[in-house]
Amino acid sequence: MSTKSRKQLEKENRRELILQAAETIMASNGLHGLSIDLIAAETQLAKGTIYLYFKSKEEILSLLSVKARTLLFKEFQKIERRNISNIEKLIAVSKTSYLFYKKNPLYYDLVSLYEVNNQLTETGEMYQSSENITKLVSGIADRARKDGTLRPDVDPLHITMLLWGMTIGVLQLIKVKGSLIKQKMNISEKELFDSFLDTVRNSIKK
Amino acid sequence: MSTKSRKQLEKENRRELILQAAETIMASNGLHGLSIDLIAAETQLAKGTIYLYFKSKEEILSLLSVKARTLLFKEFQKIERRNISNIEKLIAVSKTSYLFYKKNPLYYDLVSLYEVNNQLTETGEMYQSSENITKLVSGIADRARKDGTLRPDVDPLHITMLLWGMTIGVLQLIKVKGSLIKQKMNISEKELFDSFLDTVRNSIKK
Amino acid sequence: MSTKSRKQLEKENRRELILQAAETIMASNGLHGLSIDLIAAETQLAKGTIYLYFKSKEEILSLLSVKARTLLFKEFQKIERRNISNIEKLIAVSKTSYLFYKKNPLYYDLVSLYEVNNQLTETGEMYQSSENITKLVSGIADRARKDGTLRPDVDPLHITMLLWGMTIGVLQLIKVKGSLIKQKMNISEKELFDSFLDTVRNSIKK
Amino acid sequence: MSTKSRKQLEKENRRELILQAAETIMASNGLHGLSIDLIAAETQLAKGTIYLYFKSKEEILSLLSVKARTLLFKEFQKIERRNISNIEKLIAVSKTSYLFYKKNPLYYDLVSLYEVNNQLTETGEMYQSSENITKLVSGIADRARKDGTLRPDVDPLHITMLLWGMTIGVLQLIKVKGSLIKQKMNISEKELFDSFLDTVRNSIKK
DNA sequence: TATGAATGAGAATTCATTCAT
DNA sequence: CATGAATGAATTCTCATTCAT
Structure with missing residues (x-):
């Protein structure tokens, strides 16, 4: 090409x-x-x-962030091809994020870097990479709405954003407090994240 | 004493x-x-x-973070005294976090600083302040379980942690991307957060 | 050749x-x-x-400085052809320098660069271009001496050098402090330079 | 004090x-x-x-420039106390500048630094030190006008500025080209500067 | 001749922390 | 206890010049 x-x-x-x-x-x-x-x-x-x-250190960070998002995006694309219901695809978005985080903790940090840091200015490319993910997920949400698997009172665009926010938040929690949670409450990361997935499922499935 | x-x-x-x-x-x-x-x-x-x-600049940050959490904790205590169902109290924890963020952006940043940054080491005091919040919230969750308003398949301790993680995540999203979301999707902060509360409610209410 | x-x-x-x-x-x-x-x-x-x-950046600057001087030299040559007294031709040298500065600020900077900066070493070519100007002006001064329009106590070679030095100095003053002078003393560039020309005339005219 | x-x-x-x-x-x-x-x-x-x-490198340069100007100013103050005509005091301003340059070439450079470089921004203090000199010299010029020793067609303020500009220019010339002038034209620095003083005298003395 | 990638010595500035008084 | 002068490693970035190809 x-x-x-x-x-x-x-x-x-x-x-x-x-x-x-x-x-x-x-x-x-x-x-x-x-x-x-x-x-x-x-x-x-x-x-x-x-x-x-x-041209600057920031450019390097930007590009790595884009790279990380692009990798995550590719993982998300694989979800689309799976033979599961759209609602399960939405859940899979969170699950995939978790697996991505476990596999590439650094990339995960890079993805959330610009989600968490409002000092930095997103470049066009960065915005694009973010947009790509949003579009993909909201596409799934739309279809879930149409096929009737998504609760009718859930706005597809809203849940797209919320799913992202909630997932990032829970992964941060696991990352920062994971070992503490394990130690004090005897809840494993895996368990906690599975609970999260159930929670999400409960909230969006019709 | x-x-x-x-x-x-x-x-x-x-x-x-x-x-x-x-x-x-x-x-x-x-x-x-x-x-x-x-x-x-x-x-x-x-x-x-x-x-x-x-002993260091970090200690100062730590303590302010504790202070911020303590303030948030006090807000959470007020929830306990309200005359609403336990399940609504859980929702109120999220809602209160949002109001706290809107009222005290700095304190909110301080609270999430150590949730988000794993370079820093939490001190005992910090852990305690975090623990206090956890206990309070899990207490509510336990009662919600007992009075039957919490879905039986939801573990009170799990939902306590998840509620915190999800809320922090959604607030970060709003903080960092709020104006973009408003501009591109025409969803206001308030709307989005209300959707989040509905989402949570759906997922935990029996 | x-x-x-x-x-x-x-x-x-x-x-x-x-x-x-x-x-x-x-x-x-x-x-x-x-x-x-x-x-x-x-x-x-x-x-x-x-x-x-x-061979270096400095050489480039040198040569441009030569070019600028050559251009100025050509302007000076036009003076020679004018139908005015030799003493007025000397004054015209200053006047022409001013007009040159107004028209080509960059060339003017280049001309004065090596007059003002003693770090840089003049090349032979640079010296030549400088020499050309000197010869031309001192020729005028000589003739002014011979035709009796130049004060007899003024050495032609001396005034040649001084005219150059004074002119450069006054132009620098105008360039750097011009707006301040205008603002604080309400003297325009033009006025000040005309005063300078009068001053020169007074000092050299018989 | x-x-x-x-x-x-x-x-x-x-x-x-x-x-x-x-x-x-x-x-x-x-x-x-x-x-x-x-x-x-x-x-x-x-x-x-x-x-x-x-607070910055520029501050250091500024202060040295102020210091240099202040030193020069003090030299100028000594002129005021001399028992010579006002017109000769004006000439003495140039002469003193020359002696100052010969004695303190660095200080002289510092004085002219901000006269020559329009990149730098003058601070209040710098402006003041410059103003002091201007006031002193224009005071002399005013008195020379009043006692009738200054040519009536010479504006005291104009000549104040011009004297400064011309002197700086001639000193630059001597500094940068002095040895060349000596070598090629067999004119010594001293001679040339004396000629300059005569030139100035001719142009301003009634 | 022509290239342009690579160099590396600067440059100005910041700031948490230490320590002699 | 209190001070605040001193530190010096770190940081980002620039640019004239060289040299292997």
């Missing part, structure tokens, strides 16, 4: 290399532990070189 | 003074706008003095 | 292209707004290529 | 130390050769310490 010159490809490789390094660093230092110095050290590149490929 | 010496009391006054200053600063500069320099300026104390009362 | 090979000519074209680009950039960004990166972008040449034609 | 606490004095000493260091550096590296790093090295202070005393 796209015929890229060798130059172009090499450039993209470098970008990818740098993004990889940024991921590695964030994976061990946390989102806020990223600095250009560390990226330079990790990639064995000069500091200035980083700026040949990205 | 505890007989505090004059010194002890003075020490606590100073601590209070410093915390107040920190609040004032954050109220106008945002959570990230807090610095020890600014606290020193605001309190007219020397920078070193701050460190006599608090 | 000089028979240049095609290569030589092409090389000169490239140099010219680069110098043009530098001018364009400085015209919109100011003298300090020039960078090799921008020149490369403007010329569509690679950064390294610039260094094949000029 | 002013009773300063020991603290205050020490603080001022530190500021003075830093300013001294800045001067030393600029004296050897030129005005543009100043950096916070170098100041830190020269003073044996940490970089951050510099910022305890000055």
Whole structure:
């Protein structure tokens, strides 16, 4: 489809290399532990070189955030192809988010970074990646409404947003307090999240 | 119970003074706008003095977070005294969180700071303040279970944690994306949050 | 006189292209707004290529300074052809400098750059362009001396240098403080410069 | 008059130390050769310490510029007390500038820094120091007008500004081209400047 | 010749924390 | 207890110049 010159490809490789390094660093230092110095050290590149490929640190974060959302989006697309009811697809959106978080904690952080931090300004691309997810989920919700599996008093667009918000919130809870909950209440992450899914199901299923 | 010496009391006054200053600063500069320099300026104390009362900037944030939770806890206590069904009290927990967020954005940020940021380590006091809320809410949930207004398949402890997680998540969503949602989907904050309350109600009411 | 090979000519074209680009950039960004990166972008040449034609950024500035002086020199040549007394021609040198400054602020900056900044080292070519102006002006001064219109106690060579120095100084004053002078003292640029011309006339006219 | 606490004095000493260091550096590296790093090295202070005393590098430059102007101003004040005609006092302003430049080339650069560079914004203090000089000189010019020694067609305010501009210009010329002029034209700095003084005298003396 | 990726030494500024007084 | 001067590592970003291809 796209015929890229060798130059172009090499450039993209470098970008990818740098993004990889940024991921590695964030994976061990946390989102806020990223600095250009560390990226330079990790990639064995000069500091200035980083700026040949990205115009600012924020751009790097942005792109990783988009990447993470895109990956999540792809997971969501797989749901669409499953042979389950639309209402179960909605539930699957939450479930998939959970699995995504378990598999890629860093990516999950990146997805929620811009959901949680209102200092940063979303770029067009970021907005787009967010929009894609919204559209996909609201599509499912619409169909669930039409096939009568969604409670009639639930607005498809509202539940789309709420599902996202609630899921992010519960995952944060698990992430930050998970071990405490396990220890003090003897509730495992898995159990708690399953309860969440039941809760959601109860609230939206006709 | 505890007989505090004059010194002890003075020490606590100073601590209070410093915390107040920190609040004032954050109220106008945002959570990230807090610095020890600014606290020193605001309190007219020397920078070193701050460190006599608090071992780090993080401790100050911790304590304010505790304070914020305590305030929220007090709001929750008022719910207990209301003449509504236990199930409605559970809903009221979410609703109260929303009102609290609208009234005290700073406190709300402080409450969620440690829910959202896993770099920071919770102190015993912080844990306690969190525990208080949990106990209060789970108490309501237990009673709702006993009086039969809570769905029998909903675990009171589970729903306690989930309610908290979901609420925080939806409030974050509103906070960060609220204006976008209004603009693109023409859904007001209030509407969305009301939908959330309905959603919760649907999912827990027998 | 000089028979240049095609290569030589092409090389000169490239140099010219680069110098043009530098001018364009400085015209919109100011003298300090020039960078090799921008020149490369403007010329569509690679950064390294610039260094094949000029050994440093400083050389480019030097040459533009020469060009600017050459342009000024040409303006001065027109004075020679005018049908006015030699003493008035000397005054016209200052006047012309003012008009040149108003018309080409960038060129004027370039002319004075090396008059004002002693970090930079003048090249032979730069010296020559400066020399040309000096010779032209001192020629006028000599003739003014011979035809008796120049005060006899004024050394032609001295006044040549001084006229240049004073003019540059007054133009700098106008450039940097012009608006302040207008505002605080209500003296317009034009008025001030006319006073300067009168001052000069007074001091050199017999 | 002013009773300063020991603290205050020490603080001022530190500021003075830093300013001294800045001067030393600029004296050897030129005005543009100043950096916070170098100041830190020269003073044996940490970089951050510099910022305890000055809010920015620009403030340091500003203050040195003010200092230089103030020194020059003091020299000008001595002129007022001399027993010479007002017209000769005006000439003495130029002469004094020359001597000041010869004695303190760096200070001279600092005085002209803001006369020559329109990037920088003058602070109130800077403006004041400039104003002081202007007032002093225009006072002399006014008196020269009143006692009839100033040409009646010369506006005192105009000549005040022009004298300053012309002097700066001629000193720049001497500074940048002085050795060249000596070499090529065999005119010494001193001679040239004396010619300048004659020129000024011719133009303003009745 | 031409390229342009890579360099890396700066640059200014911030700020939590320490420690001698 | 109280001070506040001092620290210095960290941070982001720039840009003239070089050099392998």
